[in-house]
Amino acid sequence: MSRKPAGHIAPYTHPAAGWDALKQVAINLVREKVAGGNYKTLLKQNQPDGFDCPGCAWPDREHASTFEFCENGVKAVAAEATSKRVTPAFFAAHTVTELLRQSDHELEQHGRLTDPMVYDAASDKYIPIAWDRAFALVARHLRALPDPNQATFYTSGRTGNEAAFLFQLFVRMLGTNNFPDCSNMCHEPTSRGLPGTVGTGKGTVTLDDFEQADTLLIFGQNPATNHPRMMNELRDCARRGATIVSINPLRERGLERFTSPAHALEMLTGASTSIGTLFVQPKLAGDFALIKAVAKRLVERDDAALAAGQDSLLDREFIARHTSGYEAFEQDLRAESWDLLLTESGVPRAQIEQLTEIFIKGSNIISTWGMGLTQHKGAVKTIQMLSNLMMMRGQIGRPGAGLCPVRGHSNVQGDRTMGIEEKPTPAFLDRLKKVFDFEPPRAHGYDTVDSIQAMLDGRIKVFFALGGNFAMATPDTPLTFEALRACDLTVQVSTKLNRSHLVIGKEALILPTLGRTEIDLQNGVAQGVTVEDSMSMVHLSYGMNKPASPNLLSETAIVAQLAHATLGSAKVDWLACAADYASIREMIEQVFDDFHDFNARVAHPGGFHLRVASREREWRTPSGRAQFAPHAVDTDTPLHRARAQHGERLMTLMTMRSHDQYNTTIYALDDRYRGVYGLRRVVFIHRDDLAMLGLRNGQHVDLVSVWDDDVVRRAERFLLVEYDIPRGCLGAYFPETNGLVPLHSKADIAGTPTSKSIPVLLEPCAA
Template structure:
């Protein structure tokens, strides 16, 4: 694109819009699907390779992705099989799309930035911005500048060091991390931040599964899942709640299908009847190609948004009824006596609950809840999986503990085929936390670092994402360094976040591709281009590999194999080391040059600082890597407060009352999207083609409000007595509970108040947003400009 000449563009004080452009495309509604994957998924995967002009290069890489000796998928964190892997490919449609984005031959060069101003680039939507290609060299935007300009790597690190060393306190800097970052980089990144003097380490966990860790760590002693992939193959019941595997973790459907063939029953709980919960057409099997595939869910429960707690309580009441009729056959009293605490108080609470009221609050019929209870009642091998449909609810921590209550009643945790499975959204988000990317490091972690390195790391807690945003707004943070990710588009309350970012002295983004955070920036800004997961990484003449941790605690190697798109890219590990050497200089007690020159050296020292990584370099070179210790997986619950017992937790049912003109909104991804990366403009399974600005509503709600399908509307939120506006959306009728609506993010992140957070985890509660819907007013943009 070329720069457009107009008054706004020539005014250096005019700021680019933080939002996607308020314009519609050309919505076409297609048939809603009742199964996921199949041949259409294969075609879609390869169409992206064609679009990115990387058919031969990308196809070659696809057959190395998630294979032994290959590289880890840059998309979701679903684990690879420990044994043999499919020779046809261990990837899904979205993994192939993620690879196409990395393996593209399109380039974003210095000439591109010379021709296109920041203002004009911001007029593009996120899909267009992401499709420009791979970044090829470091770029710098000076104060009041309108165009990024090339800068040498040395000068970039000098500039970062100058800004960091000019801060009045190390706590005026914040270091953000995305889930794509490897274990080696994550360890060095947090090490640098701590030696610099701060625990301000907001990361993507603060927006996806912080709630899971906050719920599980105090109750079972570990903030991770307790099952392995093999458990899915040999279990009796799999419950999937608040998660859409067909879009967010498509390879999970293979495990569900295998478990189903081995006799498992599957219960799906979600406001929308997602295709990936209903059926699976495995493109590697004849049945998936020529026939209808495998029906996955035996029972679908259409719960209201945030009606999950009422549903879980109702389920417990019915299980209690079954137990009273069949003493000792529903509850596991030996397990309860030996492994838990608080059982009697837990049971007493149900004197105050009414089953009919709970069913009504949940939105699920009492008959359907009975059917779910019958599936669970006399089974012990039960796995419960969840995603952000739970973790981004204001009471998400309590809901996960209520799930744990059910498993404790059944003795269904810490044994084969049973346990909890929070399905992580990004390929190494769990590994980041294991590597101490955490604003709240424990004293034990800090003591180990101090003993090994000889410096005294800061002990006070730092900022998570929400607190970092507020600290930027209050000018307590002056510099934001982003190790990957798209901070602006991932966070809530977009207008507020944009205002916060613009108050910074410097923003630094380590990235592979252009994104909106590069366009909404501090007074000065740097873009540092880095290698992708699939890129060949050579240090001192030797091919390097990195390591990651998947959703089930397996640490494995990942070795890229594609020739990098540019000779001027630096891997993330070396970026951290160069920043550390430029900033700390002779003051540092750490040999950053050693780490710069060898990933093995990094791993040698990780094993001395983090439990479970003994013989790291040796074990990670084994065929399938190695499992990290997980006492809860083996029925050992080691907690600070309750010793070796897992507590039953007393929780409450929320009041989700809405005003007559209010609706509950949840944000979600399209099938053509991974986190903030937009692969395309379709949502194939939900019947949406060539549009993202849609709002899904129940047909009865549409008619009651005097709307009709296809109407253009504006969306409003009034939390904190502030008017937030997301203009110009199209109404689409969908099978969803009454008074509930769903929209795509990041287009409606602007409606999510920065103060609308999950209790205890402080995550944005993006699945629980009260909105009002009004007919589209063309004058709405004047009001938006005044906000």
């Protein structure tokens, strides 16, 4: 297939993956100038003698299967293995002001950071700094704070367990629970919602359950782009006859047809597998009403079955033995208005009934979800409503069935397990106190949004980021920039250049770190790091490539040396931890009972599974039972109020990734499954909305956020692209549209920015 010219919009009619994916692999390897000797790294990805993919958190089968192709994994590995370098000479040639003018894609293309750098305000440039001087600078700022809560410590989901554990221990010994992390911006509603219903913030299934499932409900997720290895599981399920339902505002190509690069016959014959059985397209923020509608219809169908003398359609034995609160929940369903559910979901009654029949027919049902469910004001109650629905038919805690939140970065779940949590439990803090002989801070700390506001208010003076691209991952971009610039010191631990290195406090440091693919030698001994995937499997991973620079330190070593410089080593021998990561794992097993015999168990190929109590129908809730949670449909949200003010011209915007993107990392400018080539400033819109607004396909518009403050939030010059999306809804890429998300527009209880339900108006572009 010939490549489309830059700036081209064209429907994509091929199956997902296939030869196009292999072609993109070659393009990425050439673009990153990956040295020939590093190609072998791709074949060692997710292998027993290789390393864990630094990309997504989708699990592997025993970490020992045959090579499992993943286009996004290749992009992540190629980005780390690139031969391009950002050296002190690069910084000497560019001011920070000059670099700020470059796009996020351009910044990514410069390559790997090689040396620690400190900002020199006089020249507006970064200049080299020795590691010991860099640690001393951070330590001096931290020790000078009148209150340790004036510092906040961000963690990326790519940080391994060992570094994350040391990081939380260091920061709590310093005296604060300020731990904003990437969970705050993605699956926090899962972490806050599930404990209230099933007693855990994690999923209840493993990959083995997919082999037994006959029905899969996929909510708010685009696995072909965001978790490509998941597609092979869906392919296998579809080929043995499982029913797969995609519930998403966009009808994504990857959930229609898929050609697996891991199966030679499909590739050679041009065959493909049909994935989706039914596509349900709720309007944005309509998932809660849709799920509640299915639950209400299930009660009605159960009434009819019982009246006809048939067996109940509910799992009444499960409900009686394992749950609490069903009667109140059922009463709430019966009282709910069908008209309200249909209006709020945006899904026709006939399709709701079709989905309900699929749910009734399914014997073993798995519900998966991504950020399409979590980045809304009502996200927590949506997750709980999905739990309610699954519990009605006993679809939790048995083989082939359960809840499956699919997380993003490779260790975002592991970081939370290790204690990267601004609201730690008393039990966890008590264990830290017992093991390490100090009094941990008990007050809850700042999450991501709270940290930004605290920086704006002058309550935070030091910002430290262990990975990530905070400036571009967060909402309300101009306010976030202002917040970071108000700090006395900003520190970024990174592998590659990004915008967060350029949006800086009065003083700023760049601390370059090893990537997951690189050999981590400590005292001449290669060290491995562990991660926990979305299904609670813990793996050990060793890098294979020569480090991009001899002046890089691992994240673990950076944390240990900073802790030593700040606190000394009277209670913890930080430098000994940095010299032998196995010693950190021994500390971890003293704090977490589930990590007993950590080093021995993780040495086994495939690692080990962390026990999830609800998977075994042990419910760690106050009642000791799974808890039904009734919730009303909220009709007084910012979206409702904005629509009341502006009428049908008010649109709801969702931000999303393109295919050549992973979180804020922009590998290239295409989104081929949606037919976009060489462009990023596009907005997807229904054809009838174009007509209603008096706009035309291909026209440029500005997007203006609607919020109840006096701040003007505008994203300029976006190309309108007619697309299969519900009326009243829009889609556009982040981070370009993050500035439209008001800082305090967030999920109830969870605090997650509402990046999938932003009220906006479209205005013809003035330019």
